[in-house]
Amino acid sequence: MIQIFSIQDSDFTKKFNVLLSRANTDMHTIIPQVLTTLEDIKTRGIDSLLELVRQYDRWNPKCFGCLKIDNNQAEEAYRKLTPKLRDSLQIAYDRIYAFHDLTKPKGFLHTDSLNNILGQHVLPVQRAGIYVPGGKAFYPSSLLMNAIPAKVAGVKEIIMTTPTPDNHINELLLAAMHLCGITEGYKIGGVGAIGMLAYGIGSNLWHKKNQEIANEDSDVLFKKVDVITGPGNIFVATAKKLVFGEVNIDMIAGPSEIGIIADTSAKSNLLAIDMLAQAEHDEMASSILITDNIDLAREVAIKIDEKLATLSRKTIAEKSINNRGAIIIVENLIQASMLMNEIAPEHLEIVTKEPLNLLPQIKAAGAIFLGHYTPEAIGDYLAGPNHTLPTGGSAKFFSPLGVENFCTKSSIIAFSQEGLQNLSEACATLADTESLEAHKLSVLAR
Amino acid sequence: MIQIFSIQDSDFTKKFNVLLSRANTDMHTIIPQVLTTLEDIKTRGIDSLLELVRQYDRWNPKCFGCLKIDNNQAEEAYRKLTPKLRDSLQIAYDRIYAFHDLTKPKGFLHTDSLNNILGQHVLPVQRAGIYVPGGKAFYPSSLLMNAIPAKVAGVKEIIMTTPTPDNHINELLLAAMHLCGITEGYKIGGVGAIGMLAYGIGSNLWHKKNQEIANEDSDVLFKKVDVITGPGNIFVATAKKLVFGEVNIDMIAGPSEIGIIADTSAKSNLLAIDMLAQAEHDEMASSILITDNIDLAREVAIKIDEKLATLSRKTIAEKSINNRGAIIIVENLIQASMLMNEIAPEHLEIVTKEPLNLLPQIKAAGAIFLGHYTPEAIGDYLAGPNHTLPTGGSAKFFSPLGVENFCTKSSIIAFSQEGLQNLSEACATLADTESLEAHKLSVLAR
Incomplete structure (x- = not known):
């Protein structure tokens, strides 16, 4: 069964850190x-x-x-x-x-x-x-x-x-x-x-x-x-x-992950399926639900168990849920966001009454799925945004694969005579500090 | 003295390939x-x-x-x-x-x-x-x-x-x-x-x-x-x-480089100084001028020699010019651009009558300096664009350092009920091809 723990538990930090350590594939x-x-x-x-x-x-x-x-x-x-x-x-x-x-x-x-x-x-x-x-x-x-x-x-x-x-x-x-x-x-x-x-x-x-x-x-x-x-x-x-x-x-990608922030408006069976959809990918996949509602937490855990039994990829999903899944109880949704920012999940579902209100609290996630009609799987196939996303917490510094990965930028600089005259002295002063004589000359000689 | 050769030389490809091989620092x-x-x-x-x-x-x-x-x-x-x-x-x-x-x-x-x-x-x-x-x-x-x-x-x-x-x-x-x-x-x-x-x-x-x-x-x-x-x-x-x-x-950077495309409107002494400004950085720096004007080519070579003698960093600059510098004669500026695209220089100066006209021909360069009043050194200090630029031909796939290096992007997906209903069957069909049952369920169950 999936583990459930609360931010108020005395050993919360330890448990949470174990989750954070995740798949540390040593290259x-x-x-x-x-x-x-x-x-x-x-x-x-x-x-x-x-x-x-x-x-x-x-x-x-x-x-x-x-x-x-x-x-x-x-x-x-x-x-x-x-x-x-x-x-x-x-x-x-x-x-x-x-x-x-x-x-x-x-x-x-x-x-x-x-x-x-x-x-x-x-x-x-x-x-x-x-x-x-x-x-x-x-x-x-x-x-x-x-x-x-x-x-x-x-x-x-x-x-x-x-x-x-x-x-x-x-x-x-x-x-x-x-x-x-x-x-x-x-x-x-x-x-x-x-x-x-x-x-x-x-x-x-x-x-x-x-x-x-x-x-x-x-x-x-x-x-x-x-x-x-x-x-x-x-x-x-x-x-x-x-x-x-x-x-x-593009990036160095690891096992797939989902983080879900949910409140009382969420349906436990849908949350359970979404977590299993992540778990069925890979034994190393990770599914983490954070909620302010303890009843929802318990219901989701039960629903996961029920549905798990019916899946053809049961063995994989079960290992993922047992070893790398978690449901965390928090006091409020701001706390949920703060924990989620530490996790920086590849996929983040926000299944709350007012999901857009929580968006400004989110500091790191590969893709963010908002509301009751946005299962993560829709993003895997055809929502439109890319499904190649940063994993393992790297959403803190990597972005989804995109058009920019296939483009280069070049800077363009075309100075006017006026512009060069106006700035040549400052430029020469800076060149002096770096003892680059020809740099200085190239600006002053024009 | 800097080497001069022409695109019409029988051994042009060989000479050009030597230039392209550049600083191959083996990590x-x-x-x-x-x-x-x-x-x-x-x-x-x-x-x-x-x-x-x-x-x-x-x-x-x-x-x-x-x-x-x-x-x-x-x-x-x-x-x-x-x-x-x-x-x-x-x-x-x-x-x-x-x-x-x-x-x-x-x-x-x-x-x-x-x-x-x-x-x-x-x-x-x-x-x-x-x-x-x-x-x-x-x-x-x-x-x-x-x-x-x-x-x-x-x-x-x-x-x-x-x-x-x-x-x-x-x-x-x-x-x-x-x-x-x-x-x-x-x-x-x-x-x-x-x-x-x-x-x-x-x-x-x-x-x-x-x-x-x-x-x-x-x-x-x-x-x-x-x-x-x-x-x-x-x-x-x-x-x-x-x-x-x-x-x-950010990127893996090597020695600094300049490529210059110049026509008869360019002044040989300014080109010589700009090449030396690159050469004074490092013995491994590279300065390459490509021009359709053979007289300009010869004048620049002479001016480089003259100015070299006066520089405090003469020893460094001389090694750079002799070992990694070149002046290439081409038939026209389109040819010059094509060669320059192979080089993909960190810095590219276009010193021609109509520099903006040549811009669409340029396929790869870190920063492009246009016209007679834009010495590369102005970009090193205060033009505005970043001076951290891709070297060693990597302008073919890297971009200048920029604000984006310090940002992440997250995709946002918020489906409507209508949207999900409309697309769930296609999504389920695709999930079937990948045998991901819970993915399919997560879409159909909503």
Whole structure:
């Protein structure tokens, strides 16, 4: 059964701190191993990649081209979808697109009082790589949530990679790939995929082995991307962290979480289902309800137990609820918000009479679901905002995946003669303090 | 002398690729060492920090409080500035503040056709840590460029750390700290500083050693920050990369660079000075001029030689110009832009008759300086936009440091009853494809 405790308990801080400690997946221990694989991809290129596929996916591609996903197969998979599923995916696609379009960053030019023009130029990155995890961890919705912001940003080259154990590829993934208009997909997963995306792949080694002569044009089999996004296991996450700087990455994501703030207006069975919807993802997922109503707390605990028994993913959900779930009783909703800000949950539901009134109290959460008609699951699929959200408390410093992850900004500075004259002395004074003589000269000589 | 070559040379690609390869500072080899230090800080806390100060800065602090910078000393340093320098710093402060204020991200709420409210909530992070490099690498302007965006974002707790060899602290840094209103500074640098900012420091070990009893309140000597920004050497950069995920970081920065596109309207002596202003930073700095005018190219090369002889930082600048500088002759300015996009320079000057006309051709640059009255140095100090810019070609995927680095976004979703009814079937269909039963239930049960 889910644990219930109160902020007034003498051992509250201890219990709450245990909840906060959460999934502390330690990457440090696997860094040396991931580093070795990345270095191997850097130096041996395609040979290294092909070996990784043989080792982890148990099939035997002979060349880089053999890793490419067949676009006709993707189109075929899309055509084979039931009309109902195709329509549902299209609704999701359109709503996600429409929301992300609202968040597209815009450049600006501003003229200051000295007639200097200052501003910002916003551009899409050239190439984006989307990592799609394999097997059970693949959700078609994830591909939409990664590809659509890139498309809204205006990225021309969107590349997808995914592991294909035994050279088998998920039909839904193929269909979603076609829906998203992605025409460049590769059958490679894990650290190999991240290395390929981050460093690019040269043909020279492979050519040498095949006794052909590499000329300069054929030297690049795969050009490195600018940004890598998408979820993955701890090896993928560690590889992304290690290539950060060679490329940009989205974030380091962990198990899924929900925090719910509820008052007496909430229905216990709906809260129970919402908590189980989080718990069914993963044994490490965490569901925490904070309420000022002790009766509601008890009812929710009972309802969770009842519903749990009926779920096909009962074993997973039960472990998550027992080990990483909690219901906390507080005196009022302000207290609930304060605790929730410490948790900084990936998903936050506010199920109260006046949910908008509580919004100003919230200082950190990935996505906030307000009111009685906003189950978190609607955000997973088609509400519009992204479902790739900061986990493990990182909502304190990370933001949802968005169009901005696929854009760069450049500052624009165009000084007027008047502006330069007016400011050159102050600028020269500052250059002096840093003993940068040519800096000073460059301002005074004009 | 600086090398000159043309896009028409038979070995152009080879020469250009050498330029592109740039400063390839390999972090991988030092990762194990940095990891060991970070782990030590995690496990031994303050004891580890104090040892690092003894080892690297050669003084002997006895407690965490001993690392704190005295705010009175900072105020005193500010008061001792010459009025001219104080005024210049204030001009810089005000202009940087005004520009960053224009870029402050704004939240929004949007109502869709089904009466669902969708939006974004923007908030400052709670705690930001600014790393300030020591000794020769410290520029007062850097502190302003890091602290001001945090202040504009609304960050309440801004913490500064800097190494203080022999317990000596730079007076200008103290003055800039006071100007920026930073009241929490620590005398610790390198990997130690990054570890302290990323993990926080508990007192328990230290307390035990001193045979006091740690109670829960005194357990935290320093609370971890949410974001770490600021330049540093390769050990600092590697540590920042390794703690990414525990905190957010700004970017991985390398040596400074300038790219200049110039036509016949440009003055050769000004171009030469601007290239030298970049070269005087660092032997690894890079200055590349691309022009369609061969006479201008030759004149600039001669002027660089002449002015080089007069500079106090001649030795540094000369190495930079000879090893990492170049003048490239192209047929036209479109070609110049295409090459420049491959370089993606940190700083780009466009010194042509109609610089704004060329702007749409530019796909990647940290900051773009337009026209004859905009020397890059003005951007280093007081133009307004940030001088912390992506280097080493990373302008293809990183953006200038800005207010957004100190903010988080949360998605807002508030569905109407109508909205949920309308979309629940599509949502349930998608949940079915992912075999997430409670997800489906949570939508259908409402």
